Amino acid sequence: xxxxxxxxxxxxxxxxxxxxxxxxxxxxxxxxxxxxxxxxxxxxxxxxxxxxxxxxxxxxxxxxxxxxxxxxxxxxxxxxxxxxxxxxxxxxxxxxxxxxxxxxxxxxxxxxxxxxxxxxxxxxxxxxxxxxxxxxxxxxxxxxxxxxxxxxxxxxxxxxxxxxxxxxxxxxxxxxxxxxxxxxxxxxxxxxxxxxxxxxxxxxxxxxxxxxxxxxxxxxxxxxxxxxxxxxxxxxxxxxxxxxxxxxxxxxxxxxxxxxxxxxxxxxxxxx
Amino acid sequence: xxxxxxxxxxxxxxxxxxxxxxxxxxxxxxxxxxxxxxxxxxxxxxxxxxxxxxxxxxxxxxxxxxxxxxxxxxxxxxxxxxxxxxxxxxxxxxxxxxxxxxxxxxxxxxxxxxxxxxxxxxxxxxxxxxxx
Numbered sequence: 261x262x263x264x265x266x267x268x269x270x271x272x273x274x275x276x277x278x279x280x281x282x283x284x285x286x287x288x289x290x291x292x293x294x295x296x297x298x299x300x301x302x303x304x305x306x307x308x309x310x311x312x313x314x315x316x317x318x319x320x321x322x323x324x325x326x327x328x329x330x331x332x333x334x335x336x337x338x339x340x341x342x343x344x345x346x347x348x349x350x351x352x353x354x355x356x357x358x359x360x361x362x363x364x365x366x367x368x369x370x371x372x373x374x375x376x377x378x379x380x381x382x383x384x385x386x387x388x389x390x391x392x393x394x395x396x397x398x399x400x401x402x403x404x405x406x407x408x409x410x411x412x413x414x415x416x417x418x419x420x421x422x423x424x425x426x427x428x429x430x431x432x433x434x435x436x437x438x439x440x441x442x443x444x445x446x447x448x449x450x451x452x453x454x455x456x457x458x459x460x461x462x463x464x465x466x467x468x469x470x471x472x473x474x475x476x477x478x479x480x481x482x483x484x485x486x487x488x489x490x491x492x493x494x495x496x497x498x499x500x501x502x503x504x505x506x507x508x509x510x511x512x513x514x515x516x517x518x519x520x521x522x523x524x525x526x527x528x529x530x531x532x
Numbered sequence: 533x534x535x536x537x538x539x540x541x542x543x544x545x546x547x548x549x550x551x552x553x554x555x556x557x558x559x560x561x562x563x564x565x566x567x568x569x570x571x572x573x574x575x576x577x578x579x580x581x582x583x584x585x586x587x588x589x590x591x592x593x594x595x596x597x598x599x600x601x602x603x604x605x606x607x608x609x610x611x612x613x614x615x616x617x618x619x620x621x622x623x624x625x626x627x628x629x630x631x632x633x634x635x636x637x638x639x640x641x642x643x644x645x646x647x648x649x650x651x652x653x654x655x656x657x658x659x660x661x662x663x664x
Contacts, residue, residue: 316646356558363562371558386646387609403609506609507582514582522586522604526562526634 305433308391312476312498325357325453327482329494334358334454346457346487353455364527374510376425378449379442380464380480388505398431403505411440423460440466459486474500563632563642571601575625580618585611589627603631605644614649615660628653
């Protein structure tokens, strides 16, 4: 186990070192200039290297609460195309966002227990992501909770993958787009900020494409026939940034202190 | 009547916008985002940690009663990117702060999310802000 961990750490370290030799991605396009064409790495694959920040301030700075583009803010979360199985599970949800939101009484597993948000919900948090591209593997580093994923480019999914928070991911380049295919996801996580459930049959497709030098689009497609009667998708935009990734760990002790010192104080007093 | 209706519509629209677009890990349903008040007091603790930066301050109410306020901001990472630091204020500092108060009347407020930072003046110096 220790050897495997050491190999893993060495591999990540090597790729991080390798990444410093990739074409410079941290310098945005010149101010006021026309957007540059997205760069290509040797081999003709799209260059995603660099740090990307969710765009909340620009015209595309839309915050997603669901992956259904027909209801991105979860104003009508009950209208998602849920199967009876999923609709039953959804009855127990008390989410922190959307039309059904509650502030102090949520049962969001991330907010309550610091559970990993998993894939694809991790993209709904407003923190940076970073790509480390190597010939056989693409690593994605997430500022939120400092987790990372390993997207292999040279294999298929296992026939019977273990179930995990981040799932089993494989990737490929399709022209200017990096496509990630993920299965084996734990149904402990919520699909989104509105608390929509999913099953362990969830199949997520992520498509990353540079719109121009400074903007990266992520389109997510949800395919879970046990939980939803049809597939659906939504997209969001990241912008290239020079801000270094910071520490946004979810420490249960800090979360509990915040809950007690801030959130609980806003509870509606009992009626007299 | 029409004016009242317009105000109500604006308030409702603001609530919908902020309830869907503001916070990092929790919504803002506990706060009245249509209301902004100013609190003047003394910092008793500045907690620079996740999930949200929090300032605790003592301030006298209009009736002269001392209140212990708790006001939250965005995460440390987001506050750094807005120009703040762990040294932006300290215990004993004089503070004048705008905040959206809690709905239940408790001395709790929110003065920043990932999309805005309300006016905060510490010892006469304004900290970096961001309009809503």
